[in-house]
Amino acid sequence: MIKHEPEARPDQGSIFLIQSYSTNDGPGIRTTVFIKGCPLKCLWCHNPESANSFPELMIHDDRCIGCRKCLEICPVKAISFHPEKGRRINRKRCNRCLECVAVCPAKSLTAVGEIMTVEQVMAEILKDELFFNRSGGGVTVSGGEPLSQGPFVLKLLMACKERGLHTALDTSGYGSWSVLEKLLDYLDLIMFDVKHMDPKAHSRGTGKSNVLPISNLRQIPRDIKVWIRLPLIPGYNDSTENLNKVIALTRETGAEKISLLPFNRYGDGKYLNLGRKIPFPGINPFSRKKIEEFRAHLERSGLPVTVGE
Ligand code: SF4
Numbered sequence: 001m002i003k004h005e006p007e008a009r010p011d012q013g014s015i016f017l018i019q020s021y022s023t024n025d026g027p028g029i030r031t032t033v034f035i036k037g038c039p040l041k042c043l044w045c046h047n048p049e050s051a052n053s054f055p056e057l058m059i060h061d062d063r064c065i066g067c068r069k070c071l072e073i074c075p076v077k078a079i080s081f082h083p084e085k086g087r088r089i090n091r092k093r094c095n096r097c098l099e100c101v102a103v104c105p106a107k108s109l110t111a112v113g114e115i116m117t118v119e120q121v122m123a124e125i126l127k128d129e130l131f132f133n134r135s136g137g138g139v140t141v142s143g144g145e146p147l148s149q150g151p152f153v154l155k156l157l158m159a160c161k162e163r164g165l166h167t168a169l170d171t172s173g174y175g176s177w178s179v180l181e182k183l184l185d186y187l188d189l190i191m192f193d194v195k196h197m198d199p200k201a202h203s204r205g206t207g208k209s210n211v212l213p214i215s216n217l218r219q220i221p222r223d224i225k226v227w228i229r230l231p232l233i234p235g236y237n238d239s240t241e242n243l244n245k246v247i248a249l250t251r252e253t254g255a256e257k258i259s260l261l262p263f264n265r266y267g268d269g270k271y272l273n274l275g276r277k278i279p280f281p282g283i284n285p286f287s288r289k290k291i292e293e294f295r296a297h298l299e300r301s302g303l304p305v306t307v308g309e
Pocket residue numbers: 057073074075076077078079089093094095096097098099100101
């Protein structure tokens with residue numbers, strides 16, 4: 001069955017969200033551009049809509065009013081009606097044409113992801129330019145994984161710099177050094193995820209070893225500001241041994257601070273809307289007290305530590 005995939009053009013990117021007034025993705029008030037597509041499969045990911053690079057269908061069963069317009073338009077008969085359960089969608093049959101999204105009057109079917117040009121993204125970014133100037137903010141390119149669309153991200157960062165905007169990259173570092181290296185001239189800040197210091201554990205939690213991202217982190221020149229971001233996952237990377245290794249890496253690379261991103265369950269509903277299973281069932285977020293204990297441990301190293309930003 002033919003699925004609809006974006007064509008790889010350097011002036012076009014697959015974007016799943018452009019978020020204005022963001023205060024957790026770098027200094028000041030920022031506009032964050034979320035790139036769709038990621039080579040990692042982190043078990044705790046709270047943005048499951050970022051995983052695939054192509055636009056896809058999200059289903060919100062509670063909004064359906066039963067008008068059957070989607071049933072009539074679906075070209076591959078992926079939609080059916082059950083007498084009690086109402087509208088059903090066979091995702092294996094669905095070819096992601098998204099025609100049902102256009103006719104649904106209740107937003108019960110929505111699309112996540114859009115192929116956009118650099119000019120289109122810049123037009124959205126520049127609506128917020130006044131806020132950047134007043135707050136010391138700017139633009140953050142996040143994901144998904146921005147390095148997965150290197151040529152597009154490069155053009156976007158160049159356009160931001162032509163406009164004199166502060167730029168930040170939020171990355172797992174999982175991409176080739178040649179891609180990351182090209183972006184460096186157009187970046188003021190890199191927020192670099194360190195998910196686990198042990199290669200095997202990293203692979204267990206994300207599907208890939210940490211050898212490539214840590215090698216990339218070590219190659220970033222010292223004159224570029226780096227923040228280490230540690231997604232803190234219960235029972236996975238919260239051991240004292242792992243935290244101490246993160247401290248050592250932060251010192252070694254000259255990164256400015258460690259930012260803790262405690263595990264949350266914000267993505268659970270989105271997994272269901274995408275027809276996927278909720279990961280980590282039964283695992284609860286850390287208490288505030290526990291997070292403060294982690295922060296205190298890291299701060300004893302003398303490094304600045306923030307939580308959630
Ligand atoms: S996106 Fe909607 S209309 Fe298109 S094949 Fe899938 S269910 Fe049918």
